[in-house]
Amino acid sequence: MATYIEIYGEQVVQLFNKLEFGRSSFESIWILLSTLFLVVGVTIGVPVIVWLERKVSAGVQQRTGPEYAGPLGIGQSLADGIKLLLKGDIIPSKGDAWLFTIGPVVVVTPVLISYLVIPFGQNIILSDLSIGAFFWVAVSSIAPLGLLIAGYASNNKYSILGGFRAAAQSISYEIPPALCISAASLLSGSLSTVDIVKAQSKFGFLGWNPWRQPVGFLAFFISSLAECERLPFDLPEAEEELVAGYQTEYSGIKFGLPYVGSHSNLFASALFVTILYLGGWDFPISYFESIERDFLFLGSSGEPFDILGLVVSIFTTLSKSFLFIFLSILTRWTLPRVRIDQLLDLGWKFLLPIALGNLLLTASFQLLVIS
Template identity: 65%
Template sequence: MLIDTTEVRAINFFSRLESLKEVYGLTRLLVPIFILLFGITIGIFIIVWLERKISAGVQQRIGPEYAGPFGILQALADGTKLLLKEDLIPSRGDIGFFSLGPAIAVISILLNYSVIPFSYRLVLVDLSIGVFLWIAVSSIAPFGLLMSGYGSNNKYSFLGGLRAAAQSISYEIPLTPCVLSISLLSNSSSTVEIVEAQSKYGFWGWNLWRQPIGFTVFLISSLAECERLPFDLPEAEEELVAGYQTEYSGIKFGLFYVASYLNLLVSSLFVTVLYLGGWNTPIPLLFIPNFFRINELSGVFGTTIGIFITLAKAYLFLFISITTRWTLPRMRIDQLLNLGWKFLLPISLGNLLLITSSQLLSL
């Protein structure tokens, strides 16, 4: 039977068209992810440089100066050094847990960036349960630290892993009622809708003023989740050498180093989204011409302004966390747990009950 060449060409054309559609769909999926990862990588380098410069200013010294202009390439030099160092593995440790721990710690934190809106309509995925995805995924990271401590076959590492798990549980619980309170006020758990609910009145519409108690508890709990001083008990160099990182070197130690800054950046961005209005300007919309309204702008100009505002607000949390590191002494482990269970948890639950009651009365 003879087949018409026109039909063959048509079949080939449509098959190519289908393959092009598949390639286009895959490209639309992967390109935003790579752009987000590239932006996060640049952000980590900037945070490392900022921490060293701010820490130097607090201690009245200069900080990095020679690796690039003003030392801006120091973080890149340190990362290159860690890549080239030998990756040592304890001879009597559990190789599986030892190798898997750093990967779990980094991946679980990276997933949180998928629900953060950096500007109007600039979010990787807008989920209806975005803030709760952050809480759920963040609770996975301590398992990686616990696996690392156990796999190192070192008592100091294992104690550090246990402390990381205990600290995470103790401060995840007061953090959750704070997020629930914001969801009740905004009538949504989507990060985008939470930001849009704060857009009308500018500075005065931020959840910071409607939730001052929740903001304080959230700020303290976020610092504890990031294991920043005065809550760096899982590392505690004076007591545990370096905690769960003691036996690590090379790229695996670099992953822990990156994970700590990834967690700090994502926490600062969530503080911005939940309490500081996200990408919205602090000026009420009544006093802003239509040309400068972020929610109504599209294209490169509006996106750039929104990203700049979001990162400027996030810098406030970064600055507080860095200055706190050189201001407050480290707490004891019993003080850490008592603060979480006996003080912050009752306050956050009382705040949630108050918000729930006010929402029910307003119906």
């Protein structure tokens, strides 16, 4: 089904053609605007997640948290970002200046690209790829290379140890989520993120995948925390052991970019948990879904275009995603950090076997249903 960009883009293309603008020129402008909108949206979301993490952690520890910088301290994250922008950029004298600069960029860029295949509504997606779910797995695996580059280029023993840990952790926790995604895709018959959500929309929350894939859901949840390097899996930047890990020699905006990448990756992982297992933009109760479909979405052309419908879809998707973020924050302030050997054992000896077994069982049941 055509996305919003395609529906309204074609209308604007016709207008531009009447004004003797070339289609290729407009498509280039449209791609730039979509990319700009994506980057701005994610950049705005990062300070919100940082503020939420500070307030939730303060509540867990019976503190107040940021309070004076804007309403409820919402401006504190913005103030910290401005501070990093104004700080000086220091490059180690014996480090590799070019790799030292490109490392944080390699960390952030793949995370931003992964948002291309995330649907916030039935037609609210930048690119509905037929292999959208695996596209996220492939792209997200590039980010740890940036951490390894940053650690190597810093010429610091703590940094290189953090980079090695990031690479080892990424390799260990890439296969289990890919197997979980494969199992969810077998149930929907497609790797498209939009099709996976539609396959869960028949019976409200009873049709969501955690009921059919409880093992895959837990494995994907744990793997997502490890991929985002959240406690108790933050071994690459363990402050008590590695000072600041791969960020030890960084300052200014280069110090902030890995944090932007980390929180953006957490947000993307939360959205993918919502898409794969929590029904995406659909309401938990099928009765409300019919009301939404009849009164909010359908217009004279049969295409969903109503502004209220857009808001409802985005709000539903974000609500489910922030529930995952809230749980990840509680996990950070509840569980102690594991050792590196325990981290690798959990990935290779526990999550990988149960994710593979879950995939084989799912494939077997699907074959029985088909036959």
